[in-house]
Amino acid sequence: MSMQLFPLLLCLTYLASHKAELCEDYGVDYDRAYASDGQPVYISCPLNYAQMKHDFNVTWYINGSQTQVSADTQSRIHQNGNLIKFLPARLDDTEYYACVIRNSTYCIRQLKKLEVFKNDEGLCYNNGIMFLSEEFTSLSKTINCPYLDDYVDVKKAEIKWFKECQPLDLSSDKYFASNDDLTLKNVTQKDEGNYTCEVSFEYNAKEFTISRAIDFSTRVQPLISAPVITYPKNNIMSVQTGSYLSLTCEVLYSGDVVDIVWSYNETLVDDYYADSRVVLEDPHYALLPDGHRIATRNLNFSEIKEEDYNRKFFCEVYSPVNPKAYVILKHPDTNFQGFLIAFFVVLVFVTIISIIAIKIFKVDIVLLYRSSCFVQRNIQDGKVYDAYIMSPKSTYNMDMFVLKLLPEVLERQCGYRLFIFGRDELPGEAMADLIDETISQSRRLVIVLGNTSSENRLENDFEQQIAMYDALIRNKIKVILIELEKITDYTNMPESIKYIKQKQGVIRWKGQFTESSLSPKTNFWKNVRYLMPPTQGLYSQDCDHITSEHV
Structure with missing residues (x-):
């Protein structure tokens, strides 16, 4: 049974992966979730899914992968609606979690980071992760125990309060606790410090405790300055037709709460766009450590249409200064x-x-x-001959090849100049001087080999020694080996011949002594011509269809 289900599971995994790849990625939510080790935490989906037109579902994945969070409510980590619940959270739960929202035509995803921390040693909180409550000096101030609504009914829950991890006497006139608020009366700088709220609740017949640490401080009222729009800054934004878009207006201010509006063509966007495709969110406010405040308000497009391009969408702050900035939408640049x-x-x-x-x-x-006109001819290298021909003597085939075929093809048809020992030396010349001088005046040394029998070996040892010395030791001349017959055993060959064969191989004659074997366009003659130097004159008409002109 399990083997039958395995292909189905693979198929479902592929389909899920393929579908996830089509989702529009909104990156990582800047607002992280925090939890103390051993305490429960719920993470809500950061996407604004309420603006989607049709039915949708919310799915959570671990670490942005295709590992779906369990829907089993008995599991320590499970999905419940649009929430992931950790009951409780552990240090190794610190991770990115992907919220994916889909319907039949639409899919978006965004990552949410959870950081699980340990309390500082000997304390009930971690100094690096605390909520801030900064108030200006006045008679009384209220500290809120944040983010409890998803866990308990704050109107019915019993919330305990601590300062520096010591219980507060809520029966005294100094403090007044109501729901999730703690009011401090006659506030002075002595009331500054770290406050902790703690509440217990039951889930799946198990009792859990959650706490929040708040850093409370008092400040002197800052000087009121004019609001400043920190974003946008008259931006031009590339966006794809049909995609989701959220434009954020961010305002830095101090003092009274500011009113932020989005407009187009001097008309408020919520009046201009009658349908629900463009929605203006409610503003959000946050307090900064320096006493200033940040206000943000998002303008959300569930689907970008052609009519939205090249328009200026203005973010405007209602104040005496009345700052204003815009965003222009344009089509993306061509993707190459x-x-x-x-x-x-x-x-x-x-x-x-x-x-x-x-x-x-x-x-x-x-x-x-x-054979082209790009090759330089008549190179002045001091050489007289294109090749010196060395071969065993006194066999019919050898003489036919060396004295007839080589001159016919290489000299007459292709314009090479050869020195063939036994044909070109003059009577009475000193053999040693002749061989040494002639080899030094040649650009190639061609050695024609027969079989390995004693009568076909290279006969002139002196000639051979001079040639090998010139070719291998002084490296003045390149060697071309030609096998007139197939030689399977090189045992009786000189060491120099063995070395040359091993280093560069041989060219084997496979033809017959016929008229067709005289064509320089056969593979054998092409390979010989390839190893020969370029001719110093133009090729003959028979060799490469070029007019003959021999040096």
């Missing part, structure tokens, strides 16, 4: 990412094909290039 990806894929593909083609047709490409 897809084009660039396709371009680089094609570029890589073309590069790979080019490398393969060059490797396969390398010889033809080089020969074609040499």
Whole structure:
């Protein structure tokens, strides 16, 4: 049974992942949730899902992944409505949690950070994580125990109050507790300090206790300054058609509460837009440590339409100064990412094909290039011959190849100049001097090999030694090895021949001594020409269809 369910589970996982990828991502909510280790905490979804037109559902995921939070209310961590409940929270619960809201046509997600902390040693609170209650000096002030409504009915709950972790005598005339408020009478600077409220409640037949730590301080009334709009600053914002958008107006002020409005074309937006597509939220207020206040008010678009572009949406503060700032919506810039990806894929593909083609047709490409007008000819390198031909003597096939085929193809048709020992030396010349001088005047050394029998070995040891010394030791001349017959055993070959074969390989003659074997366009002659230097004159008409001009 479990094996039958496994493919189904994989399918559901894929569908969930695919669906999640289509969600519009709103990043991380700037407002974090905090909880003391061992105490319960509820986290509500930070998204404004109430503005969605159709039925929707809220789903929570752990760490922004596809691990869905359990809906089992008996589980320590479970989802209940739009809340995640931790009963209780633990240190390793510190994590990002993703709230995803979906209906049949719409999906948005946002991360919420939970930080679970330990109380400072010997204290009932953590100094780094406290609610602030900063009041200006007056006869009486009220401290609120925040965020209890999701846990208890504050009108019926019994809330205990502490100062510096010591219980307060709520029966004295100094304090008055009502619901989730603690009122301090005749407030002085001595009343400053860390206050803690604590309440117990029952959930799933288990009792839990939650507490809130409040840093209460008194301040002198600050000087009243004109309100300042900190955002927007006459911004231009790119937004996609059909997407959700929330515009925030943030105002820094002191003194009395300010009134923030959003307008377009001198008309309030809630009057201009009659439908529910554009909604103006209620303002929110917060107190800063320096005594100033922050007021924010959001203008939410459930769906951006064409009519919203290139309009100035003004945020305005009703005050004597009357500051004003605007946001203009525009279409996003063209996204070239897809084009660039396709371009680089094609570029890589073309590069790979080019490398393969060059490797396969390398010889033809080089020969074609040499026959072009881009190759410099008549190079003055002091050389007389294009190649010195070395071969065993006194076999018919060897003489036919060396004395007839090589001169016919390389000299007559392709314009090379060869020195063939046994054909080009003059009678009476000193052999040692002739070989040394001729090899030094050649650009290549061509060694034609027969089989390994004793009668076909290189006969002239002196000639061989000079040539090998010149090619391998002084590195003046490049060597081309040609096998006239297939040689399977190089045991009896000189060490120099073995080294050259191992280093650069050989070219094997597979043809017959016929008319067709005289064509320089066969693979054998192409490979020989590839290893030969470029001719010093133009190729003959038979070699590469170019007019003959031999040096």
